[in-house]
Amino acid sequence: MSSSPLVSHTALEQPLAWFDGESISVSRFLADVAQVAAMLPSGDHVLNVCRDRYRFAVGLAAAITADKVSLLPPTHTLEMVQRLKAFAPDVFCLHDNPDCDIDLPRVLFPVLNGKTIGATRIPTIEDDRQVAIVFTSGSTGAPVPHPKTWGKLVLNVRAQAECIGLKQNSGCAVIGTVPPQHMYGFESTVLLPLQSGNVLCGIQPFYPADIVSALENNPVPRMLVSTPLHLRLLLEAGLNLPSVERVLSATSPLSLQLAGQVESAFGVPLLEIYGSTETGQIAIRRTTAGESWQLFPEVRLVERDERFWAEGGHIEQPVSLNDKIELLPDARFLLHGRLQDLVNIAGKRNSLASLNHHLTAIPGVLDGAFFMPDDASHEQVTRLAACVVAPGLSAHDVLDALRQCIDPVFLPRPLLFVDELPRNSTGKLPREALKQLIHSLTRSETA
Amino acid sequence: MTQGNIQNLDALQREIAQLMVKALNLEVSADEIDPDQPLYGKGLGLDSIDILEIALVVSKHYGLQLKADSEDNHRIFGSLRSLSDYVAAHKAA
Numbered sequence: 001m002s003s004s005p006l007v008s009h010t011a012l013e014q015p016l017a018w019f020d021g022e023s024i025s026v027s028r029f030l031a032d033v034a035q036v037a038a039m040l041p042s043g044d045h046v047l048n049v050c051r052d053r054y055r056f057a058v059g060l061a062a063a064i065t066a067d068k069v070s071l072l073p074p075t076h077t078l079e080m081v082q083r084l085k086a087f088a089p090d091v092f093c094l095h096d097n098p099d100c101d102i103d104l105p106r107v108l109f110p111v112l113n114g115k116t117i118g119a120t121r122i123p124t125i126e127d128d129r130q131v132a133i134v135f136t137s138g139s140t141g142a143p144v145p146h147p148k149t150w151g152k153l154v155l156n157v158r159a160q161a162e163c164i165g166l167k168q169n170s171g172c173a174v175i176g177t178v179p180p181q182h183m184y185g186f187e188s189t190v191l192l193p194l195q196s197g198n199v200l201c202g203i204q205p206f207y208p209a210d211i212v213s214a215l216e217n218n219p220v221p222r223m224l225v226s227t228p229l230h231l232r233l234l235l236e237a238g239l240n241l242p243s244v245e246r247v248l249s250a251t252s253p254l255s256l257q258l259a260g261q262v263e264s265a266f267g268v269p270l271l272e273i274y275g276s277t278e279t280g281q282i283a284i285r286r287t288t289a290g291e292s293w294q295l296f297p298e299v300r301l302v303e304r305d306e307r308f309w310a311e312g313g314h315i316e317q318p319v320s321l322n323d324k325i326e327l328l329p330d331a332r333f334l335l336h337g338r339l340q341d342l343v344n345i346a347g348k349r350n351s352l353a354s355l356n357h358h359l360t361a362i363p364g365v366l367d368g369a370f371f372m373p374d375d376a377s378h379e380q381v382t383r384l385a386a387c388v389v390a391p392g393l394s395a396h397d398v399l400d401a402l403r404q405c406i407d408p409v410f411l412p413r414p415l416l417f418v419d420e421l422p423r424n425s426t427g428k429l430p431r432e433a434l435k436q437l438i439h440s441l442t443r444s445e446t447a
Numbered sequence: 448m449t450q451g452n453i454q455n456l457d458a459l460q461r462e463i464a465q466l467m468v469k470a471l472n473l474e475v476s477a478d479e480i481d482p483d484q485p486l487y488g489k490g491l492g493l494d495s496i497d498i499l500e501i502a503l504v505v506s507k508h509y510g511l512q513l514k515a516d517s518e519d520n521h522r523i524f525g526s527l528r529s530l531s532d533y534v535a536a537h538k539a540a
Contacts, residue, residue, distance in 0.1 A: 206495075206520075207502050209512035229496065233503050237512070346496050381496050399492060408494040414474050 003124040004154040006061055007194045010169055012120075016194070018173060018218055019054035019202040029058070030118030036094075037062035039110060043090030046070050047081075047104060049181065050096040054202030055109045056180040057190050059094045064131050064150070065123060072181050073135040073143055074277075074348060076102060079405035083143055084135075127151025134183055136277050139353040141361070141405070146278050149316065154195050156280045156314035157187055159296045161196040163284045164246060164271050166223070169197035172245065173218040176225040177205055182347060183277045184250045188225045208237035215242040224266075227251045229346055229381060231262050241265055248273055250281070251347030253335070259287035274335070277349070278319040279310045283333070295331040303327070307339075343372050345409045346381050355384070355410055362401040365390045367421050370412060371434050385438050386412030389420055416441050460531040463505065467527075470504045471497050482528040490526075498524055505530070510539030 009016055009026045017024040024032075036058050040046070046063045048070050050056040063070050071091060073080050081103050084091055093102045096109040125131070129150045135143035166172060176189030193200040205214040211234055215222060225248045226234075234241075235258075244266055249259075250273040262270045274293050275281030283293040295301065298313035301321075308325040311318040324336040338344065341351045352370050359368040368388035388398060395415050402411055418441070422433035464477035471493070484490040486498075493501075501524075502513045511534065513523070523533045 206515035207499070207513045208506075209514050213514070229499070233499055236503055237506060239512070400489065403488070408488075408492075409496065411492060411494075413472075 002127045002151060004127055004151055004195075006064065006123045006125060007197075008158075008168070009122070009197045012122075014169070014197065015171060015199050017054050017057065017200040017202065019052070021217070024054065026122065027118065027120075028114055029061075030120075030122070031114055031116050032058045032112045032118070033061045033065060034118040035110065035112060035116035037066045038116065039107065040066055040068065040094070041092050041105065041107065043088075043092045043105075044068050045084075045088035045091040047073070047076075047084060047091055047093045047102070049076060049093060049100070049102065050109055051179070051204060052096055052202045053176065053180045053189060053200060053204055055096045057194065057200055058112070059109065060132075060190065063094075064125055064129075065119075069130055070132045071135070072132055072183070072186065074137055074350075075407035077403070077405055077407065078103065079141075080143065087143075087145065125150045127154070132186075134186075134277050137350050137354050139351050139357070141354060141357050147316070148280075152314040152316055153187075153191055153280070156296075157191040157195045159298075159314065160187065160192060160273075160281055160284075163294075163296060164248065166192070166196055166198065166246075170221060171219075172196075172198040173201055173220075173222040174198060174225060175201045175203075175205070175211075175214050175218060175222055177211060177230040178225065178227060178251070178347070179204060182251075183280065184273065184275070184347065185225070187275075187281055188248055188250070188273065192225075208234045208239055212239050212242060215244065221245045223248065227347055228254045228258060232258055235261055235265055244268060246271060249287075250275065252344055254287050256287060263288055276319070276321070279315050279321075282310050282313075282315070292328055292332045292334055295333070300331075301325060301327060301333060343370075343384065343410070345383070348407050348409050350406070350410055355386075355406060358402060358405045359386060359388065359398075362390075362393075362398060364393045365398065367423075369421060369429055369434055370410075371431075371438055374435075381409075383413040384410060385414055385416065385442075387416045387418050387421060387434065387437060387441075389418055414442060456531060456535060459535055460527055463531050463534060464527055466504045466508060467501055470500050480527055482531070483526050485526060486524050486530070501530075505534060509534050509537075511537045 012027040013025050015023045016026045016029045046068050048059040050059055060070055093104040093106045127150055130147045131150045132148040133145045135145055138144040174189055174193040176185055178185035180190045203214050205211040222244050223246045224244050246268050247270045254272055259270050269286050272285050272287050273281045274283040282299045283295045285293045300312045302309050308321045309318045322339050322342045326334040343350055355370045366389040371385045421429055422437055423429050460482055464480045468477050486493045506512050
């Protein structure tokens with residue numbers, strides 16, 4: 001049975017993380033993991049919502065060493081938590097926020113004391129162990145589980161380190177603006193430093209000034225893992241930028257213009273990652289060097305049934321992709337936008353079918369549909385619109401009900417009340433008809 | 448607080464409300480924003496992406512940088528009034 005180490009650092013005294021203003025060695029990390037593992041309840045499933053990335057990583061490693069599975073849902077709405085409970089009745093929540101009100105048995109992350117005796121060597125984990133289940137929102141409202149095994153996760157981020165030129169054990173501090181619970185953040189800000197012998201940074205900076213101080217407070221070399229949204233705001237803030245070795249971006253396509261601005265502001269390459277919750281990261285490009293993407297080694301794209309499937313390498317089983325793809329020679333490809341039904345807002349993904357399902361399930365809503373505007377510009381976050389037939393309900397009623405079951409980024413702006421939707425004789429709602437309806441309503445409002 | 452200060456605060460509140468409406472393409476007008484209504488969640492319905500956008504326009508307009516490390520952050524964005532009070536106390540002279 002093959003296995004891979006919990007972390008790939010080569011010595012116990014090597015720095016592994018930066019937490020709360022302190023450098024954390026591998027042996028201190030193992031002590032922290034033992035402290036947390038000893039206090040976890042008996043359930044086999046953990047919803048780890050720790051905001052601090054180091055605490056998240058300790059919680060993840062504690063769960064792995066205690067034979068538990070970490071659940072990573074796309075959102076923490078009331079309904080999602082209920083669905084998780086139905087999926088895994090023994091699930092408990094590990095959190096680091098005293099105000100956490102997630103409706104599960106809750107364990108507050110302890111104050112780390114460094115006194116617990118941890119493992120004296122780095123544990124190895126069997127490659128076929130299922131360590132995490134990442135969820136996407138399904139089309140009927142029920143989340144779809146995507147199990148992740150240890151060996152494939154490790155394989156994926158080791159391939160990533162190679163593709164982005166991150167040297168093993170080079171003491172590089174990885175600073176991320178994305179949460180560790182999102183697949184991109186999970187891979188690029190948690191697993192990547194741990195599986196390349198580099199340094200994970202606990203803080204998750206929010207404002208541009210926070211990003212700058214998070215960079216300043218970590219010794220060089222360092223890299224920044226971010227998104228088009230955060231990078232745009234960071235540049236617009238006009239602050240003095242500390243040096244970094246490279247910048248990664250993912251979650252939505254970056255414009256060539258912003259990519260060029262980021263490269264000249266930092267003076268280093270900006271690398272874009274392409275992937276999904278189901279596949280993990282599968283391709284990379286330097287945006288300023290051309291539009292085409294380079295697949296990770298061993299990963300293939302295959303056309304079947306008029307769709308493209310990703311398979312091979314670290315991919316657990318062939319995954320049908322939700323993007324329009326054009327294959328090029330030498331394991332390269334072009335992206336030509338999303339297939340119709342899918343929406344991606346600030347890195348959160350959902351399908352219109354699923355959102356419509358939630359909208360029409362609200363008591364008092366007779367009919368309703370979400371609409372994704374065409375002018376999805378790159379860095380400006382585009383919001384959804386929705387039309388609803390709901391005599392007797394107010395906008396507040398509808399929005400409050402939606403807030404219970406969908407992530408706030410998907411809440412409609414505007415939410416328009418209509419007498420009926422322009423459905424055709426078969427009951428279908430052509431996108432063009434909905435678009436015209438919305439245009440006529442929003443035009444008359446602003447007129 | 449003197450009468451003049453209060454008037455300045457009201458003017459500042461209105462100005463920030465206008466900046467918010469413009470930056471976020473909100474459907475409400477600046478006058479319709481209740482200064483004591485929560486900006487997040489149920490009140491005005493903003494999310495963390497909006498807060499980042501507002502922080503940017505506010506920092507550019509008033510020459511101050513918001514940071515999340517203080518526990519105050521959630522309170523600052525609690526309402527239009529608390530945001531305006533914070534800006535009044537911290538804006539560049």
